[in-house]
Amino acid sequence: MSDDSQVKSLARALQVLECFSVEQPELGPSEIARMLGMQKSTVYNILSTFQKCGYLVKNPQTSKYYLGLKVLHLGYIVNSHHGLRDMFLPYLNRIAAETREVCYFGILDGSEVLYIESTYPSQQQQTRNILGERAPLYCTGLGKVMLAYMPEEDVERVLSGRLKAYTGCTLTDPNVLRDHLEEIRRNGYATDNMEHEYGIRCVAVPVFNAAGKVFAAVSVSGPSPRFDPETIINDARIISSILQPLQHCI
Amino acid sequence: MSDDSQVKSLARALQVLECFSVEQPELGPSEIARMLGMQKSTVYNILSTFQKCGYLVKNPQTSKYYLGLKVLHLGYIVNSHHGLRDMFLPYLNRIAAETREVCYFGILDGSEVLYIESTYPSQQQQTRNILGERAPLYCTGLGKVMLAYMPEEDVERVLSGRLKAYTGCTLTDPNVLRDHLEEIRRNGYATDNMEHEYGIRCVAVPVFNAAGKVFAAVSVSGPSPRFDPETIINDARIISSILQPLQHCI
DNA sequence: GACGGCGTTTGGTAATACTGAACACTTATA
DNA sequence: TATAAGTGTTCAGTATTACCAAACGCCGTC
Numbered sequence: 001m002s003d004d005s006q007v008k009s010l011a012r013a014l015q016v017l018e019c020f021s022v023e024q025p026e027l028g029p030s031e032i033a034r035m036l037g038m039q040k041s042t043v044y045n046i047l048s049t050f051q052k053c054g055y056l057v058k059n060p061q062t063s064k065y066y067l068g069l070k071v072l073h074l075g076y077i078v079n080s081h082h083g084l085r086d087m088f089l090p091y092l093n094r095i096a097a098e099t100r101e102v103c104y105f106g107i108l109d110g111s112e113v114l115y116i117e118s119t120y121p122s123q124q125q126q127t128r129n130i131l132g133e134r135a136p137l138y139c140t141g142l143g144k145v146m147l148a149y150m151p152e153e154d155v156e157r158v159l160s161g162r163l164k165a166y167t168g169c170t171l172t173d174p175n176v177l178r179d180h181l182e183e184i185r186r187n188g189y190a191t192d193n194m195e196h197e198y199g200i201r202c203v204a205v206p207v208f209n210a211a212g213k214v215f216a217a218v219s220v221s222g223p224s225p226r227f228d229p230e231t232i233i234n235d236a237r238i239i240s241s242i243l244q245p246l247q248h249c250i
Numbered sequence: 251m252s253d254d255s256q257v258k259s260l261a262r263a264l265q266v267l268e269c270f271s272v273e274q275p276e277l278g279p280s281e282i283a284r285m286l287g288m289q290k291s292t293v294y295n296i297l298s299t300f301q302k303c304g305y306l307v308k309n310p311q312t313s314k315y316y317l318g319l320k321v322l323h324l325g326y327i328v329n330s331h332h333g334l335r336d337m338f339l340p341y342l343n344r345i346a347a348e349t350r351e352v353c354y355f356g357i358l359d360g361s362e363v364l365y366i367e368s369t370y371p372s373q374q375q376q377t378r379n380i381l382g383e384r385a386p387l388y389c390t391g392l393g394k395v396m397l398a399y400m401p402e403e404d405v406e407r408v409l410s411g412r413l414k415a416y417t418g419c420t421l422t423d424p425n426v427l428r429d430h431l432e433e434i435r436r437n438g439y440a441t442d443n444m445e446h447e448y449g450i451r452c453v454a455v456p457v458f459n460a461a462g463k464v465f466a467a468v469s470v471s472g473p474s475p476r477f478d479p480e481t482i483i484n485d486a487r488i489i490s491s492i493l494q495p496l497q498h499c500i
Numbered sequence: 501g502a503c504g505g506c507g508t509t510t511g512g513t514a515a516t517a518c519t520g521a522a523c524a525c526t527t528a529t530a
Numbered sequence: 531t532a533t534a535a536g537t538g539t540t541c542a543g544t545a546t547t548a549c550c551a552a553a554c555g556c557c558g559t560c
Contacts, residue, residue, distance in 0.1 A: 007299040007548065009517060010263045014303045017324070025331035030537060042518055044539065049257045053264045063538055067328045069359050074267070075325030076382020078317045081275035109319050131381075132326020257517065259548060280506060292549055294508065313507055 012038070013046045017055070020067050028064040075132070084216070085117050085131075087246070092119040092218065094242050099235045101220035104130070104202075106142040108150075108215055111158050113143045116216075138163055138177060139170045141192035141204030142217040148184035149206050149214035155181070169194045189236035194224060201227035205239045209250045218243060262288070263296045267305070270317050278314040325382070334466070335367050335381075338496065342369040342468065345492050349485045351470035354380070354452075356392040358400075358465055361408050363393045366466075388413055388427060389420045391442035391454030392467040398434035399456050399464035405431070419444045439486035444474060451477035455489040459500045468493060 019032050029044040036043070047065050050056040054070040079085055088105050096103040096119040103120075106113040115133040137143030137158055147155055159174040171177050184190045192202040202221030206214045220235050269282050279294040286293070297315050300306040304320040329335055338355050346353040346369040353370075356363040365380040387393030387408050397405055409424040421427050434440045442452040452471030456464045470485050 006302060007259060007263065007295050008546090009257060009259050009548075010296060010299045011303060012517095013257065013260045013263075014300075014305065020324075020327055022327055022330045025327060028538070039519060040537095041520080041539080041541090045257050045517075046260060048539095049260045050264075052256060053261060055264065066331055067324060069328065069357075069364055071321065071324040071328055072364065073382045073384070074270075074317060074321040076380075077270055077272055077275060078319065078321055079381070080272045081316055107319075114319055114322065130326075131329070132323040134323070258515090259517075262548095278507070289550055290506095291508080291510090291551080295548075298508095 012042075013050070016043055016046045017050065017067075026059060026062065026064045026066045028062075084250075087250075088216075088218075089117060089119070091242050091246060092117060095119070095218065095220060095239050096121045098238050098242070099220045101222045101226075101235065104142060104219045104221065106135075106217055106219075108137075108146045108217075109134075111137055111154075111161065113137060113140055113146070113217075135196060136164070139166055139192070139195040141190050141202040141219045141221065144181070144192065145184060145190035145204040145206045145217045145219075146214050148181040148190060149208070166196050167194055167198050171195060187236075188240070191227075191232055192219075192221070199224050203227070203232050203235045203239070205236060205243060207243060207246060208248050210248055212248065215250070262292075263300070266293055266296045267300065267317075276309060276312065276314045276316045278312075334500075337500075338466075338468075339367060339369070341492050341496060342367060345369070345468065345470060345489050346371045348488050348492070349470045351472045351476075351485065354392060354469045354471065356385075356467055356469075358387075358396050358467075359384075361387055361411065363387060363390060363396070363467075365392075385446065386414070389416055389442070389445040391440050391452040391469045391471065394431070394442065395434060395440035395454040395456045395467045395469075396464050398431040398440060399458070416446050417444055417448050419448075421445060437486075438490070441477075441482055442469075442471065449474050451482075453477070453482050453485045453489070455486060455493060457493060457496060458498050460498055462498065465500070 015036055016032055016038075019027055019035050024031075029040050029047060032038070032047070033040040033043045047056060051058055051065065051068075054068050056065045057068040058065050084107065085105075092103050092105050100121045102118060104115060105117045105119075106115045108114075112134045113136075115130040115135070118130050135143060137147045147158060155178075159177060163172040163174070163177075164170070165172050171180060188205070190204045192200070192204065194200060200221055201224045202219045204217050204219035207216040207218060209215045218239055220239065265286055266282055266288075269277055269285050274281075279290050279297055282288070282297070283290040283293045297306060301308055301315065301318075304318050306315045307318040308315055334357065335355075342353045342355050350371045352368060354365060355367045355369075356365045358364075362384045363386075365383040365385070368380050385393060387397045397408060405428075409427060413422040413424070413427075414420070415422050421430060438455070440454045442450070442454065444450060450471055451474045452469045454467050454469035457466040457468060459465045468489055470489065
């Protein structure tokens with residue numbers, strides 16, 4: 001595992017690939033070279049190789065590059081291998097229908113929530129793809145409920161990191177958060193009181209694997225006025241009962 | 251664009267990445283080295299670099315590698331950039347509900363259909379993720395209806411390729427297919443009479459971009475007995491009318 | 501206990517990826 | 531209109547480094 005057993009040019013190339021984002025889906029050699037402090041021509045060679053292999057596509061209008069459809073296929077293999085989405089989707093649909101709220105399914109990936117799927121109470125309703133989106137653990141319902149059931153050392157690593165305040169409601173004091181996690185464990189579910197986004201409240205329930213460790217969570221969320229204490233308890237109960245057959249079996 | 255302006259080590263590394271598939275989601279250095287005719291230690295270095303960057307994960311049980319969650323994020327960016335899934339999903343939900351059949355949405359990618367999304371008539375119904383799956387053009391409803399509206403030279407390139415018979419119903423004679431495409435253009439929709447999978451029939455309608463070129467298609471499919479001639483015409487009409495607002499606007 | 505499989509480590513050399521400058525081109529400023 | 535600053539692209543030389551090959555330790559089986 002020594003550093004010189006790594007292919008440095010590949011690591012550099014992957015850095016280039018990671019410059020592409022939702023905010024900046026199209027980039028040229030100069031932009032990337034500036035972002036990474038690399039040579040323009042070096043970036044160019046990397047880009048044109050990715051293009052030749054189908055991972056990047058060149059926009060002939062702008063001469064810039066964007067991520068190609070080939071990466072979708074890789075994502076498909078991942079999903080198929082994990083199989084989580086397919087396994088959970090029918091349950092998520094039921095949760096959205098019975099709570100009449102938008103339902104989210106996310107898994108624990110390092111110190112972030114990785115969103116896998118969302119479902120909606122009505123089929124006609126406008127929806128959007130969230131696969132691949134990420135959010136912090138400490139300020140989202142999904143994240144906090146996973147944090148509450150994670151090993152202490154992992155929790156401390158998260159709490160000792162930067163706790164950015166996304167809204168005025170975000171809990172950024174590690175001590176307050178520790179007490180809050182204790183309360184979540186008592187309740188068996190977490191709430192998100194507009195800690196990540198203004199006006200959005202949510203209720204989240206953990207999902208445990210066969211080894212008894214939390215690895216995912218399911219939430220319903222919506223406009224804050226709808227989420228009074230009674231609704232929250234009721235929704236948590238609905239989610240828990242629907243997810244029951246999936247607990248401790250993966 | 252000469253071949254030596256490419257980063258060869260990157261191209262090799264991407265070859266390694268492409269060895270992973272739905273059928274073989276977990277691979278070790280020896281297996282990959284055999285598949286590609288490369289040196290075992292070379293592959294090992296590439297694998298461990300991908301691992302360090304998060305694109306591969308090592309299974310500690312087997313010491314083999316599998317695709318990590320990071321590639322999902324790249325897929326998310328692609329989707330967000332293209333935005334097709336989000337744009338089409340509400341319409342696909344309506345199509346599934348009104349035809350009471352499973353609805354598929356695929357786009358043209360080279361000489362294949364790339365499936366983007368599927369929707370189901372009932373929300374509770376079991377469903378599966380198809381994003382990233384691919385199928386040939388000449389023997390699927392989605393593929394044939396796109397083929398019917400593609401430029402002649404592209405059609406000929408597909409027809410001159412290998413036309414594998416997936417079932418006894420698959421059309422493998424280029425001349426028969428040419429006539430068949432003419433018929434599809436007359437009808438405005440394509441049918442798939444168990445040409446790709448036994449027992450499955452389907453109806454597919456093309457989607458055109460602002461430049462008037464076909465770039466995607468939508469189909470409904472199901473068990474063959476349900477698809478009598480009358481139902482087919484009716485379903486085609488339903489799909490066309492629901493998709494109407496999306497035609498020629500992308 | 502020898503063999504064959506695996507993933508991993510190592511050193512030396514031949515391949516090659518990066519540097520840096522120049523190119524052709526567009527856009528915007530003077 | 532001329533200049534300047536930006537872009538993507540090309541090219542040669544050099545210093546990096548990625549690959550080859552063999553050996554390692556480990557786990558099975560024969």
